[in-house]
Amino acid sequence: MKYPVSIYARAFLEIKPDPKKFLSVVAKNGDLPRIDKIIAAIEEQETHDHGGKVISVEFAREMDDATIKKITKKFKERDLVSIKVTPSLIAGTRITIDGAQELDGSFQRKINKLWHTKS
Amino acid sequence: MAYEIVEKLKKQIASFKDEAGFEDIGTVTESGDGIVKIAGLRKCLSQELLTIETEKGEVAALAFNLEEGFIGAVVLGDALAVRVGHRVRQTGKIISIPMGDEIIGRVVDPLGRPVDGKGVIFKDAGKAKDYPLERKAPDVLARESVNVPLHTGIKAIDAMIPIGRGQRELIIGDRATGKTSVALDTILNQLQDPSRPPVICIYVAIGQKNSKIAQFVKVLEETGAIKYTIVVAAPASIPAPLQFLAPYAGAAIGEYFMDQGKDALVIYDDLSKHADAYRQLSLLLRRPPGREAFPGDVFYVHSRLLERAAKMSKEKGGGSLTALPIIETQLNDISAYIPTNVISITDGQIFLEASLFNQGQRPAVNVGLSVSRVGSAAQTKAMKKIAGPLRLELAQFRELQAFVQFASDLDETTKKKIQRGELLTEVLKQADRNPLPFEREVLVLYAAIRGYIDALPINRVAAFQTEFLDYIEKLHGDTILKPLQEKGELTDTLDSALKTALQEFLKGFK
Numbered sequence: 001m002k003y004p005v006s007i008y009a010r011a012f013l014e015i016k017p018d019p020k021k022f023l024s025v026v027a028k029n030g031d032l033p034r035i036d037k038i039i040a041a042i043e044e045q046e047t048h049d050h051g052g053k054v055i056s057v058e059f060a061r062e063m064d065d066a067t068i069k070k071i072t073k074k075f076k077e078r079d080l081v082s083i084k085v086t087p088s089l090i091a092g093t094r095i096t097i098d099g100a101q102e103l104d105g106s107f108q109r110k111i112n113k114l115w116h117t118k119s
Numbered sequence: 120m121a122y123e124i125v126e127k128l129k130k131q132i133a134s135f136k137d138e139a140g141f142e143d144i145g146t147v148t149e150s151g152d153g154i155v156k157i158a159g160l161r162k163c164l165s166q167e168l169l170t171i172e173t174e175k176g177e178v179a180a181l182a183f184n185l186e187e188g189f190i191g192a193v194v195l196g197d198a199l200a201v202r203v204g205h206r207v208r209q210t211g212k213i214i215s216i217p218m219g220d221e222i223i224g225r226v227v228d229p230l231g232r233p234v235d236g237k238g239v240i241f242k243d244a245g246k247a248k249d250y251p252l253e254r255k256a257p258d259v260l261a262r263e264s265v266n267v268p269l270h271t272g273i274k275a276i277d278a279m280i281p282i283g284r285g286q287r288e289l290i291i292g293d294r295a296t297g298k299t300s301v302a303l304d305t306i307l308n309q310l311q312d313p314s315r316p317p318v319i320c321i322y323v324a325i326g327q328k329n330s331k332i333a334q335f336v337k338v339l340e341e342t343g344a345i346k347y348t349i350v351v352a353a354p355a356s357i358p359a360p361l362q363f364l365a366p367y368a369g370a371a372i373g374e375y376f377m378d379q380g381k382d383a384l385v386i387y388d389d390l391s392k393h394a395d396a397y398r399q400l401s402l403l404l405r406r407p408p409g410r411e412a413f414p415g416d417v418f419y420v421h422s423r424l425l426e427r428a429a430k431m432s433k434e435k436g437g438g439s440l441t442a443l444p445i446i447e448t449q450l451n452d453i454s455a456y457i458p459t460n461v462i463s464i465t466d467g468q469i470f471l472e473a474s475l476f477n478q479g480q481r482p483a484v485n486v487g488l489s490v491s492r493v494g495s496a497a498q499t500k501a502m503k504k505i506a507g508p509l510r511l512e513l514a515q516f517r518e519l520q521a522f523v524q525f526a527s528d529l530d531e532t533t534k535k536k537i538q539r540g541e542l543l544t545e546v547l548k549q550a551d552r553n554p555l556p557f558e559r560e561v562l563v564l565y566a567a568i569r570g571y572i573d574a575l576p577i578n579r580v581a582a583f584q585t586e587f588l589d590y591i592e593k594l595h596g597d598t599i600l601k602p603l604q605e606k607g608e609l610t611d612t613l614d615s616a617l618k619t620a621l622q623e624f625l626k627g628f629k
Contacts, residue, residue: 006188099146100159102206105139114135 005034009041013049043080048098052078056096060089060106145207147171148189153198153358154403155180157190157207166253168210175200179230180207181214181360184404191404193360195230216368217247218375223319226336226350229365234352235336250375252367256426263432265466267315268497269384269441272308272554273301275484275547278506278564279513280469283497284318284382285430285439289461291446291453292471296483298445300551301469302386303335305443307344308554309384314605318441319376320348321385323369326362326392329354338552355392362396370427373440377429380436385428389445390421394457411456421457422464453488467491481548486513499607501561505568509543512568516540543567545580558603559588562617565609571621583628590624 008031012022026032044054055075062085071093072081086094089106096102145159155171160182163169169180169192178200184191194201216231219241226235229252233240241247265283282288290298306320322339324332332352339345349372353365366387373383387393394417401414409415421444428442444465446458451473453462462468467490476483495503519537523529529537546567549555555563563584566572575583591599599617603609609617 096144097141098159100143100161101141102144103139103141109139110137113137114132 003029003031005037005041006045008038009045012038012042013045047078047080050078052076052080054098055079055081056084056099057081058084058086058089058094058096058106060087060091060093061085143209145169145190147201147203147205147207150194150198150201150203152403153194153360154400155192155194155201155207157192158188160190160207160209163190163209164213166213168212168214170208170210171201172206172208173197173200173202181364183400184406193363193400193404194358195360195364198358212249213251213253214364215249215251216371217241217244218250218372219247222349222372223347224345224349226332226352227368228357229351229353229361229368231368248375250371252364252371253423254371254374254427256423257429257431257435261431261435262429265430265493265497267382267430267439268494268499268557269305269318269382270308270312270557271301271305272311272556272560273304273482274549274555274560274564275482275486276301276469277498277557277560278502278547279486279510280467280484280489280491281494281498281502282441282443282491283430283494284441285428286467286491286493286497287425287428287442287444287465288491288494289444289446289465289468290471291448291458291462291468292483293448293451293473296471296473296476297481297551298447298471299331299335299388301471301482302388302443302445303338304551304554305384306339306348306386307342307552308556309347310342310344311554311556314607316382317347319373319381319383320344321351321369321372321383322348323351323353323366323385323387325353325365325387325389326355326396327388329356342552359396359399363393363400366390366393366424370424370440370442374427377431377438377440378436380431380438382439382441384441384443387424387442387444389447390461391447391457394421413456417457418460418464421461425461425464466493479548480544481551484547486510487517499557499561501603501607501609502557502564504609505561505564509564509568512536513540513543516543539570539573541577542573542575542580545577546572546584548581556604557607558600561603561609562588562591562599565617566621571625586628587621587624591620595620 008026026035026038047054057071068083075081089108092106094102094104094106143160143162145157147155148158149156163182163185165182165185167182169182171178171180175197178194178196180192180194182190182192221240225233225237225240228234265285267284269282269284270277271282290301292298306322309318309320322335332354336350339348351365351369353362369385369387373385376383394413397417397420398413402408402412406414425442425444428440430439431437444461446461448455448458453470470485470488471483472485475485515536519533520540523537546563566587572583599613599620602613
């Protein structure tokens with residue numbers, strides 16, 4: 001039986017095992033190809049356990065360090081903030097919170113909305 | 120032209136207002152076989168229409184399973200375009216079909232999109248009214264008893280298994296026994312009942328071959344029946360979710376006309392394939408399988424669909440929605456899971472038997488196993504008066520027929536009963552695409568049941584029928600045919616006029 005990544009994350013956070021032991025269990029279950037997802041799930045659950053939020057900030061192009069710092073400062077310390085470059089946004093920024101809510105200020109969204117607006 | 124388009128676009132851009140705000144979104148976490156799992160969208164409603172943002176544009180999906188950690192949805196568009204990581208948004212809309220009178224005469228898919236190549240259905244899309252595919256069936260107070268007949272034009276059915284407007288009558292039988300032909304004849308016959316309000320017909324083809332649907336539409340076009348018919352096409356080539364939605368779309372179209380106080384007839388061809396599509400969908404959604412691997416709610420899937428057929432009370436407009444579901448059996452087994460379910464839901468069934476079909480008895484109606492539980496209340500008085508003893512006589516004939524297979528010496532009474540049974544069986548034979556108006560059915564059955572043609576050889580029955588109807592139409596059109604059609608009653612005066620005309624005709628018939 002394949003364990004969902006959320007189960008691995010919960011188990012890891014509850015017993016906090018030696019990472020080597022944890023990795024060997026993952027490898028034994030044949031889940032090493034999913035290790036990135038498992039690590040991401042652990043980070044997300046730990047953030048949620050500490051009352052934080054998982055925030056993804058996407059820019060249309062590379063931003064300088066000062067701008068990134070300015071944006072990350074807007075969030076609380078317990079939040080898990082990741083920065084990504086998504087060229088398909090064309091221009092602007094998109095912020096996603098916990099994968100369930102988003103604030104989309106990208107040009108891509110504006111074009112889509114204009115396209116779907118009935119005349 | 121180009122200038123106008125540019126101006127229109129400029130105006131649209133100038134008036135475009137957009138302020139970014141927080142929106143709920145979901146993410147595709149699994150995708151395959153037309154099913155997607157979505158994380159997020161915590162406020163999603165059951166049966167809500169979702170949009171998946173793919174590289175190839177937006178793809179519609181329908182929320183089916185609302186689980187603790189994810190949503191199981193079925194893709195209604197290009198499932199191959201959907202990948203893990205794509206964003207999903209709610210539309211706030213329950214799946215519905217745009218409705219208006221312009222839809223009559225068109226062939227549409229289960230989402231109401233035209234598939235007949237005749238262009239857009241609604242010139243002004245804003246005027247089309249959205250009808251939800253899933254709607255609660257009318258309650259008890261909104262209904263009244265079935266009281267208006269829906270003639271099929273098939274003698275055996277109109278005489279012994281009458282159908283009323285608002286009834287649910289199942290057509291059941293093995294493959295190639297004439298189930299679709301009964302449905303087609305019923306549609307064609309609606310042209311021939313001018314004394315009653317017209318019936319809008321909806322034919323829902325589920326999981327059928329495209330060629331069969333094309334052939335069906337061609338017949339409708341050739342006969343002119345397409346003018347009052349709508350075809351919902353969900354052929355075997357489209358994904359199972361759309362096949363599953365097709366009958367609900369048909370019901371929604373019927374409800375649109377019923378709400379206007381009109382009479383509608385919807386044919387679901389067939390619900391066995393619909394159950395198969397639902398089974399596929401449910402197994403892919405990992406819903407627990409039950410008997411024959413169908414999910415536990417397959418009964419409810421059909422009962423909630425067929426409960427939408429109703430005869431509305433006068434206060435609610437007096438419209439009606441008649442349902443003729445079709446079920447295909449395997450080796451005449453009507454006790455299988457889906458057939459028994461649908462038999463118990465409907466108000467009767469027309470059972471078509473392969474052995475009768477192969478013996479040349481067409482339509483191959485098995486009178487013993489066919490029944491109409493509410494239709495007799497709607498049967499015209501003339502037909503009721505004539506056809507009363509028919510079922511009993513045929514039942515006795517079938518019993519004797521089985522019995523005499525083992526006996527060589529027969530008494531005179533038994534011989535006569537068998538001969539009469541054979542004659543009645545011959546009278547009930549009817550070619551497909553040849554429905555008879557009810558007044559003509561009454562005339563033929565009158566001659567047969569009252570014993571006027573008992574001495575006629577079996578091979579002359581078809582000729583008698585044609586020539587007798589021709590004779591009545593030409594010489595007694597105003598005195599017999601017209602009053603019978605208008606009043607639907609066989610009065611004493613009409614009875615004696617018919618008797619005299621029949622005796623006159625038989626004198627000259629060789």
